Amino acid sequence: METILFFIIVGIISTIFGKSKRTQGQSPKKPIKVSGMEDIRTLFKELKNEVSLPAAPIKSEQKVEVLQKSNRTLEQEYNQVRKESESSRKALAASRLQREKMKEQTIEVSKDECEPSISMEPNAQTLVNGIIWAEILGEPRSKKPYFPKRG
Template sequence: METILFMIIVAIISTIFGKAKRSQGQSEKKPFSANGMEEIRTLFKELTNNEPAETTPIKTEQKAVLAQNNNSNLEKEYLQVRQESESSRMVMTASRLQSEKVKEQTMKAIQDESEIIISKDPDPKTLINGIIWSEILGEPRSKKPYFAKRG
């Protein structure tokens, strides 16, 4: 039981020292720096709080200025995104109105053409074209056999 606890403690200490070396950018062959205990404390704070520990203390005035700058940056970003969305919404509305106008124009053109095509006295060429198109668009030949199937 004691050996397991000892191994766990050694593993934790070795990971802490390994992280401290990597965070300073030192290679593993160089000796550990003189302020090792302070590095261990900051790493312990990071591990327990799940937040990066501050190595240099920041004054409350500086914190207030940073918070205000962050808020103003967020407000600027929000306003920019809002303006972009409004402009894209206006473009979409304009394109929708334009497509509706085009649809109305095409519907009017189709109605005008249908009135022109239908006439009371068609010429023979138009009748022949109608018969040909009825054969092309009609029921397929496989559905109209020449003789009935014998069963």
């Protein structure tokens, strides 16, 4: 509830300040002056001419050198990324193998733990545990009523 009120107040304040900024400058409904469009066109033409005509002409030999340098740096970056990806793939594969080995070991350990060790001579604690389990797993209480039905 408080957050909704907060958003409403923020919306009202932003609307008030937005209107005051519009009234100070030009109205958004006024058309753009034609001279302004001409200024924009001249700026675009100047930018276009600067991009297409470099300040100093570059010789073809310099262009070849620049291209070779850029190719070398691209090759170096490619090789570096390739090595990193190969190393990460190897690390992932190693971690997968390690996880699989650990799963196999835990399965083997759990199989060993599941096999009960039977001894022919039980001790006192084993006998107590047997009685407790017999009581737990024995006949339910509902089958042993306190007062048998008289018939």
